[in-house]
Amino acid sequence: xxxxxxxxxxxxxxxxxxxxxxxxxxxxxxxxxxxxxxxxxxxxxxxxxxxxxxxxxxxxxxxxxxxxxxxxxxxxxxxxxxxxxxxxxxxxxxxxxxxxxxxxxxxxxxxxxxxxxxxxxxxxxxxxxxxxxxxxxxxxxxxxxxxxxxxxxxxxxxxxxxxxxxxxxxxxxxxxxxxxxxxxxxxxxxxxxxxxxxxxxxxxxxxxxxxxxxxxxxxxxxxxxxxxxxxxxxxxxxxxxxxxxxxxxxxxxxxxxxxxxxxxxxxxxxxxxxxxxxxxxxxxxxxxxxxxxxxxxxxxxxxxxxxxxxxxxxxxxxxxxxxxxxxxxxxxxxxxxxxxxxxxxxxxxxxxxxxxxxxxxxxxxxxxxxxxxxxxxxxxxxxxxxxxxxxxxxxxxxxxxxxxxxx
Numbered sequence: 001x002x003x004x005x006x007x008x009x010x011x012x013x014x015x016x017x018x019x020x021x022x023x024x025x026x027x028x029x030x031x032x033x034x035x036x037x038x039x040x041x042x043x044x045x046x047x048x049x050x051x052x053x054x055x056x057x058x059x060x061x062x063x064x065x066x067x068x069x070x071x072x073x074x075x076x077x078x079x080x081x082x083x084x085x086x087x088x089x090x091x092x093x094x095x096x097x098x099x100x101x102x103x104x105x106x107x108x109x110x111x112x113x114x115x116x117x118x119x120x121x122x123x124x125x126x127x128x129x130x131x132x133x134x135x136x137x138x139x140x141x142x143x144x145x146x147x148x149x150x151x152x153x154x155x156x157x158x159x160x161x162x163x164x165x166x167x168x169x170x171x172x173x174x175x176x177x178x179x180x181x182x183x184x185x186x187x188x189x190x191x192x193x194x195x196x197x198x199x200x201x202x203x204x205x206x207x208x209x210x211x212x213x214x215x216x217x218x219x220x221x222x223x224x225x226x227x228x229x230x231x232x233x234x235x236x237x238x239x240x241x242x243x244x245x246x247x248x249x250x251x252x253x254x255x256x257x258x259x260x261x262x263x264x265x266x267x268x269x270x271x272x273x274x275x276x277x278x279x280x281x282x283x284x285x286x287x288x289x290x291x292x293x294x295x296x297x298x299x300x301x302x303x304x305x306x307x308x309x310x311x312x313x314x315x316x317x318x319x320x321x322x323x324x325x326x327x328x329x330x331x332x333x334x335x336x337x338x339x340x341x342x343x344x345x346x347x348x349x350x351x352x353x354x355x356x357x358x359x360x361x362x363x364x365x366x367x368x369x370x371x372x373x374x375x376x377x378x379x380x381x382x383x384x385x386x387x388x389x390x391x392x393x394x395x396x397x398x399x400x401x402x403x404x405x406x407x
Contacts, residue, residue, distance in 0.1 A: 007086065014084035017091060023082040028093060029101060030054070032074045037063070045070065047078060047093065056080075058095040066098060067109035067210075075101040106206050110213055114240060117215070122222045128246045129227040131258060135195035137164045138259055139226070141184040144169035148202050148231070148252045155253045160260035166194060171211075172201035178214035185220040185228070197224065198255045199241060200231030212239040221245055231255035353384035370395050 004012075017023055030047030037043045041060030046053050056078060070076065079097035084090070100108045117123065138156065142148045149167060156163055168187060170180035181199065188194055199221065201209070211217065212232045218240045221228050230245035231252040242248040249255035345351055353359070359382040360367040367373060377392045 006089070010084060010086045010089050014086060017083050018081075025079075025081060027077050027079045028054070029075070029077050032070050032076055033072050035070050035072050043070070043095075047076075055085075055090060055092040056095050057092060058098060062096045067106050068100060069109075069112055070098065077101050106210060110240070113213065113215060113218075114243070117218060117240065117244070122218060123243045127222070131227050131229070131247060132195045133261065135160075135163060135260060137166060137194040139188040139192070139194035139197045140165060140167045141170055141181060141188075141197060141199040142167070142201055142252075143172045146202055148200060151252045152198060152231075152256045155256035156260050159257065159262045159264075161263065163260050166192065173204065173208045173211055177211035178217050181211060182214075182216040182220035185217075185224055189224055189226055194226060196259050197226050197228045198231055198249075198252070198259060199228055199245070200249070200252055200255060201233070202252070203234040203237060209233050209237060209239055212241040217241055218244050229255045229258050350384065353382070358383050370397075 028047060030049050033046045033048055033053075035043065035045040041063055043058040043063045045056050045058075047056055048054070058080075077099055078093060078095045080093050080095040082091055082093055085092050121127070140149065140152060142152075144167065153165060156165060166188075168184040170184050171177040172181070185197065185199065188197055199212075201212070203209075209232055212230070221230075221241060221244045227246040229247045229249055230239070230241045231249040231254070232239045232241055235250035247258050249258055349359070361380045361382070362373065362377055367379070373379070373392050373395055375392050375394055379390045379392065381388050381390055
């Protein structure tokens with residue numbers, strides 16, 4: 001009996017698996033568990049049912065095409081081939097397609113991404129911008145072929161002939177569409193500013209419209225400083241671009257109606273305003289005329305002096321009161337001044353001299369007592385009408401004066 005190595009046996013078993021046609025391309029239903037996605041993009045998980053389990057691997061080349069995020073407990077249908085992983089000696093399913101059972105993959109991916117972006121606040125009404133009232137330039141992000149561009153051009157030019165339309169052509173479906181749409185929105189924001197953007201395409205299946213559900217497109221619209229109108233598909237079609245846009249239009253034609261005003265309606269509105277203005281002016285003139293007639297019929301119009309009579313009388317009375325008050329103030333001030341002058345006169349030394357008194361000075365000092373003098377002293381005596389010089393010949397003691405200090 002030949003002895004074989006573990007590797008030989010494992011390779012042989014692997015060959016048996018790979019040689020079985022049924023195992024090379026099959027679909028397996030099961031519940032996802034232990035799902036993990038590595039930074040490399042490779043996904044590893046287990047499919048199980050009530051009776052068994054199977055290890056699975058989905059490499060990045062296939063995993064990047066997933067429209068949804070697999071979660072533990074999710075019922076899925078996996079497509080691929082069964083083979084042996086030689087290192088562990090275990091068989092596993094090499095998955096190349098994966099879709100949820102029941103709800104479609106696109107529908108599930110739509111709801112998962114919608115919930116994620118909603119939690120982040122990308123659909124908040126507070127973030128939405130108002131559309132400009134009178135835009136001069138409109139950017140259009142859509143395919144250069146098809147009826148969308150034609151419909152937008154027709155409606156916009158009919159309503160607002162002078163508006164400038166700038167097309168940035170993009171793919172609107174396929175694997176490269178989302179990147180081109182997001183790049184076009186950034187282009188208008190960074191390099192070619194316009195007043196408003198229309199982003200859209202015609203109708204189609206969910207798969208056809210999927211580019212407008214891609215996260216890159218939704219975030220580009222959210223980050224746009226230019227107001228964005230979404231016009232994707234028909235009225236019954238709804239994409240994530242519709243939720244994040246500042247205004248959602250059911251059709252491209254309606255998007256053009258949202259984007260520009262109707263010049264005809266504006267002219268009619270302006271005409272109505274002018275008519276209202278004229279009517280208001282006429283009505284106001286009639287009111288002024290009636291008021292003027294009423295004024296003319298008043299008595300003071302025929303005798304204007306009546307209009308001033310009351311004011312003249314009030315002015316005269318006020319002038320009289322002012323004159324009387326000023327006179328009283330002058331008299332009071334004069335009286336107070338006279339009292340002050342009388343007090344000053346009483347204190348004036350000259351007035352004392354006029355009453356018969358005099359000022360005696362010796363050597364420039366005033367003499368108030370006889371004892372300050374001696375015979376032979378030279379004196380200056382000031383009277384009311386002049387000064388004289390004198391010499392003391394003798395002094396007498398005044399009778400009745402009290403003696404002080406032995407004098």
